[in-house]
Amino acid sequence: MPHRYHPWGRYPRWPQAAVRLNWRDSALPCLSDPTRNYLPFGNGRSYGDSCLTPGGVLLDARGLDRFMAFDPATGILRCEAGVLLSEILAQVVPRGWFLPVVPGTQFVTVGGAIANDIHGKNHHRAGTFGCHVRCFEILRSDGQRLRCSPAANPEWFRATIGGLGLTGVILWAEIALKRISNAATTVEVIRFPALAKFFELSAESDRDFEYTVAWIDCMAPGNQRGRGLFMRANHAPAGGCLSPKAKKHRVSIPVDLPVAVINRWSARVFDSLHYHQKLNSRGAAVVHYEPFFFPLDGIGYWNRLYGRRGFFQYQCVVRHTEEGRTAIEDILQCAAGGQSDSFFGVLKVFGNRPSPGRLSFPRPGITLALDFLNRGKPTLDFLERLDQIVAAAGGAVNPSKDARMSAASFKRFYPNWEILENLRDPRFSSGLWQRVTQE
Amino acid sequence: MRRILIFGATSAIAQATARLFAAHGATFFLVARHGDRLQAVADDLLVRGAAQVATAILDASDYDRHPALIEEIYQRLGELGIVLIAHGSLADQKACERSFEVTRREFETNALSVISLLTHLANRLEQQGHGTLSVISSVAGDRGRQSNYVYGAAKAAVTTFMEGLRNRLYKSGVHVLTIKPGLVDSPMTARFPKGFLWTRPEVVARGIHQAIEKRKDVVYLPWFWYLVMGVIRALPEAVSKKMRL
Secondary structure (H helix, E strand, O other), X not given: OOOOOOOOOOOOOOOXXXXXXXXXXXXXXXXXXXXXXXXXXXXXXXXXXXXXXXXXXXXXXXXOOOEEEEEOOOOEEEEEOOOEHHHHHHHHHHHOEEOOOOOOOOOOEHHHHHHOOOOOOOHHHHOOHHHHEEEEEEEOOOOOEEEEOOOOOHHHHHHHOOOOOOOOEEEEEEEEOEEOOOOEEEEEEEEEOOHHHHHHXXXXXXXXXXXXXXXXXOOOOHHHOOOEEEEEEEEOOOOOOOOOOOOOOOXXXXXXXXXXXXXXXXXXXXXXXXXXXXXXXXXXEEEEHHHHHOHHHHEEOHHHHHOOOOEEEEEEEEOOOHHHHHHHHHHHHHHOOOOOOOOOEEEEEEOOOOOOOOOOOOOOEEEEEEEEEOOOHHHHHHHHHHHHHHHHOOOEEOHHHOOOOOHHHHHHHOOOHHHHHHHOOOOEOOHHHHHHOOO | OOEEEEEXXXXXXXXXXXXXXXXXXXEEEEEEOOHHHHHHHHHHHHHXXXXXXXXXXXXXXXXXXXXXXXXXXXXXXXXXXXXXXXXOOOOOHHHHHHOHHHHHHHHHHHHHHHHHHHHHHHHHHHHHOOOEEXXXXXXXXXXXXXXXXXXXXXXXXXXXXXXXXXHHHHHHOOEEEEEEEOOEOOHHHOOOOOXXXXXXXXXXXXXXXXHHHOOOOEEEEOOHHHHHHHHHHHOOHHHXXXXXX
């Protein structure tokens, strides 16, 4: 069993010590060197160095994987922080409940979902994961246990949601689930030729559809830039057709490929085929929730397709104004400009529901996420240019997907970062935090 | 509805196995030493579909309590479907070599307490005329090796005891299952560096679940340990004594 303490983007590659947490009543492991840092680690789905602590010790929380209580009448679930969202869904979907917010993979822990205040395709309705967390307990390096909720220790509550694991290790949490009738979703896919059409579709769909998101063809030829597929969906109503079954088999990429198979040529072919795929002409299709919400989970370790050097995911949000739209267009244009191979572009309009999290990334506006193969310095310089565009448009970049943003950019994107710094456990730190808070 | 009794219910393998049975609505009686953790496991199984979960705190080497506790369990559950004895400890071999006290404690935990429980339970199951009696032994019991022969000797005692029990209970219809896991990445082995031979407790649990359903006698988990131990057992003593096993 190779050790699993890599970020999802496979960059940076640091040797990393780890200790597994198994019981929520245990103290944190004693370290002989009192200057070493701790950092909680969930299931390794953060893309960059926000889930590593160079020279320190990761607190592997996957051993905290017990459910504590579930009330099928109210949908209130309490579980330990290392439980995966996939494990929750497996338990609650057959009983008519669903997670209020899910990201693009179900293989994240509850603790990770809180610490990164994740969002999903329903942000315009439901806000972030943190909006549905009722309370949790954190354990600090001095042994203190803090139970946090909007009423109890509210500043800790707000700093820990989106707090990147720095306020202490989350031991358990209580979340409010939402009712569903069955495991199916009704999904419509609409092809759009340009960004302007995306914004129209988004505006008209956000009223009637709980889930909206668009895939952007980043490799489209210049005159067709901004084309893509718009997906909108709802949970299927009761008494409709039979619930479709999830696929049982999964393929998996067994090792890091020596070179990336995702490059500008393969991406162009894939994107073009994907864009021109035959769409369901009769409107909505009924599909199981797994392929709709978690399409990439069907390929285990898809990140290995990017080869040993790994990749960056770049996710930004800009205000939903004329200026913001122009910024999105500029970024897409840069992405098509040649230095980069972006395979995967995702576009969504965030809603107005505020998160309790002090340092949460999601905020009202337009969000764009792109994957870039790591080609070293040219890629880093290129992403720095994107930061400038985002900063000029008053936006922000998602730290849980970052591995390279400068301290100046971070402080500009998150002007209240010192709130987290002040509540950070003095013994907790991450590669990201050391980088973005340096003078 | 299955009625399942587990000793050492907070062990990683026991938890993972119990979850598989909980998904099918089993009723549990869980026994372990640490009360808070036992309750955490019980709560988990309830959410995962267990019909009922009762618990008792027991230090396994408190032999005098065994008969009364088993009586209490029978009062509560009636007949038992499955018994899984999963408690154990893995002391440092070097510490055992230095101290008979440590060696004795290892034997009490890994061998004598199991044999005590089996003595009482075998009679009960023989009386009821059905059910599964399963014990987690170890591949370490297959051959004495300098790296862990104290643990191995205790597990060998359990394995041989189970062999005899299987022979004795065959005609009464009681299924006796000896489980021999290889290297399992669990809190018990947290201090060891892990290589490619290591397995997650969930994988071992699936093997146990299957072995119970198929009424196997002895299982190596994962299966390749059957081959590995076959080779190690086949080594003549004249050769093996010179090796660093």
